Amino acid sequence: MSSASTTTTTQSFVERVQDFVSENKRAIIVGTAAAAIAVGGVVYYASSSRANSDLEKAERRPKDKKKPKKRKSAKDNQPILEEIVPSKVEEEDVVLTAEQIAAMPDKERAEAAASLKTKGNNLYKQRKFAEAVELYTRAIQVASKADPVFYSNRAACYVNMSPPKHELVVHDCDEALKLDSNYVKALNRRAIALEGLERYEESLRDFTAATILDKFQNETAAQSVERVLKKISTHKANEIISSREPRLPSFTFISAYFAAFRPRSLPTLPENPTTGDNTLILALQALEAGDYSHSVVLVNEAVDQGISWGAGEAEALNLRGTFKFLMGDVLGAKADLLQSISLLPSFTQSLVKVASVHMEQGDREKAFECFEEAIRQDPNDADVYYHRGQVLFITNEFEKAAENYQQSMNLDDTFVFSHIQLAVAQYKMGNVANSMATFRRTLTAFPQRSEPPNYYGELLLDQQRFQDAVEKFERAIEIERAKAPPMNVLSLVNKGLALYQWKQDIGAAERCCNEALRIDPECEAAVATIAQLSLQQSNIERAIEMFDRQAELARSEPELINALTYRYASAAQMDFMKNYPDMANQLNQMARTMQM
Numbered sequence: 001m002s003s004a005s006t007t008t009t010t011q012s013f014v015e016r017v018q019d020f021v022s023e024n025k026r027a028i029i030v031g032t033a034a035a036a037i038a039v040g041g042v043v044y045y046a047s048s049s050r051a052n053s054d055l056e057k058a059e060r061r062p063k064d065k066k067k068p069k070k071r072k073s074a075k076d077n078q079p080i081l082e083e084i085v086p087s088k089v090e091e092e093d094v095v096l097t098a099e100q101i102a103a104m105p106d107k108e109r110a111e112a113a114a115s116l117k118t119k120g121n122n123l124y125k126q127r128k129f130a131e132a133v134e135l136y137t138r139a140i141q142v143a144s145k146a147d148p149v150f151y152s153n154r155a156a157c158y159v160n161m162s163p164p165k166h167e168l169v170v171h172d173c174d175e176a177l178k179l180d181s182n183y184v185k186a187l188n189r190r191a192i193a194l195e196g197l198e199r200y201e202e203s204l205r206d207f208t209a210a211t212i213l214d215k216f217q218n219e220t221a222a223q224s225v226e227r228v229l230k231k232i233s234t235h236k237a238n239e240i241i242s243s244r245e246p247r248l249p250s251f252t253f254i255s256a257y258f259a260a261f262r263p264r265s266l267p268t269l270p271e272n273p274t275t276g277d278n279t280l281i282l283a284l285q286a287l288e289a290g291d292y293s294h295s296v297v298l299v300n301e302a303v304d305q306g307i308s309w310g311a312g313e314a315e316a317l318n319l320r321g322t323f324k325f326l327m328g329d330v331l332g333a334k335a336d337l338l339q340s341i342s343l344l345p346s347f348t349q350s351l352v353k354v355a356s357v358h359m360e361q362g363d364r365e366k367a368f369e370c371f372e373e374a375i376r377q378d379p380n381d382a383d384v385y386y387h388r389g390q391v392l393f394i395t396n397e398f399e400k401a402a403e404n405y406q407q408s409m410n411l412d413d414t415f416v417f418s419h420i421q422l423a424v425a426q427y428k429m430g431n432v433a434n435s436m437a438t439f440r441r442t443l444t445a446f447p448q449r450s451e452p453p454n455y456y457g458e459l460l461l462d463q464q465r466f467q468d469a470v471e472k473f474e475r476a477i478e479i480e481r482a483k484a485p486p487m488n489v490l491s492l493v494n495k496g497l498a499l500y501q502w503k504q505d506i507g508a509a510e511r512c513c514n515e516a517l518r519i520d521p522e523c524e525a526a527v528a529t530i531a532q533l534s535l536q537q538s539n540i541e542r543a544i545e546m547f548d549r550q551a552e553l554a555r556s557e558p559e560l561i562n563a564l565t566y567r568y569a570s571a572a573q574m575d576f577m578k579n580y581p582d583m584a585n586q587l588n589q590m591a592r593t594m595q596m
């Protein structure tokens, strides 16, 4: 939810975590190995100009010294000059029986197979794919020693048939890769076929392996990784969203949301309150106590039971709509909030919340109309200016945002978030000195609040003033611990992050995040940080677990897609480590040396 109503600095937390750990998704795919290769500038393969045909030349991977070269390769390398007239060749061509083949010496069988392959290649170049298939099949039958190239070339024929025979491509590439797991061309071919079959996870596995084995030299394969990754994560995200029960976000998130509105006194009940009227009061009391799961049940009940007076009903619909909004039901929220306003046109809070709904729907103009209407209804409502500031902030209009925060503070300077957001907006405008001064004043004005030191710490961290940042986070943690539970654990996670950035102390960072999770198991920031730290340490299994958890906690579709992207990229990396342990070790070692 890009809700304008939560504290804006908190919003970007997950993004911030991911930014600092990894520059881009491709780096994630191979962990630190990719970065190491880029830094070291190690080029394993001279970039080879592409052959005019997509088909495998007989001499495959000429620069690969590990593979012993087969003798026949050299001959096949000068393709088929003696076979310019195919019809003549076909006349001479005798199909051998299984017995005849078995009776031939190995050397002769190899030569026969090589010759069949050459003919197949020739037919392939003439785009006679069905006939080429025939010859590769015979080459496979004749050969005494299975050759992956025969399968891969036959697969190339299936690729080019219309429609392409993806299943057969996969089958032949399976065979080729069984014979040579480092056969990059077969990997690419199978990846493309699997994508065509919408078997995206397997396709990603292959594209990933091909990219790494090629030392990131093949830009097309690397782009394919990203394309397939996107398909998987959007696909899975849709599946998850359409099947999951709407539920409330984490305590931390909801309390931040409600904290963005000044507390109001409970509505006065009519003389003879109905059951619904009383239930509404219970719902509001539960809200005040931070018992959100009860509050949501109670307010739903209250509306169903019926509320006897207009202002009360407007209050109930405001609360029910707010919970709907928090659970991602934007349309339901809008309906409730609009009804709330029509019952009580002066209800500025409902107007402000409808503005958030409009922003969520991408309608900025309507959002600002709501703010103007709210100001007409009550020009002295400090909340309205604060929230208008928030909308301006997320659209990067920091100067106007700052004016609105200031206006809100002029009306009521007891609301800590106006001060914090003003400081952050000043920072974003480049007025670092002003911003720091605003923070220092805010620390003095609100000595018992944990938010000023926490967000001040975030800006200090952004300036790489690590020690000062850690001190501020520690102060915030201290204040939170002294309070009645539940504790806001964001400062704990921030401290971990700061220690990591400052001293590369992964252990300390993890301890902070784990403690945060013990206190608040739904703290998305802690989950996201542990996931990234696990990736940093090549503990992919743990990272996947955490990305799964992050996906569970994700509220909006973009957040969900983001978590799933990392999750599936990590899974593909894990597959690679399992399937190519030697290569994975080599890369890991390189990554380690270069980090030192």
Ligand SMILES: *[C@@H]1O[C@H](CO)[C@@H](O)[C@H](O)[C@H]1NC(C)=O
Residues within 6 Å of the ligand: 050, 185, 188, 189, 191, 210, 218, 219, 220, 221, 224
């Ligand atoms: C690069 O990757 C693409 C897509 O996977 C593949 O079709 C192509 O053959 C590869 N190019 C080379 C030179 O290996």
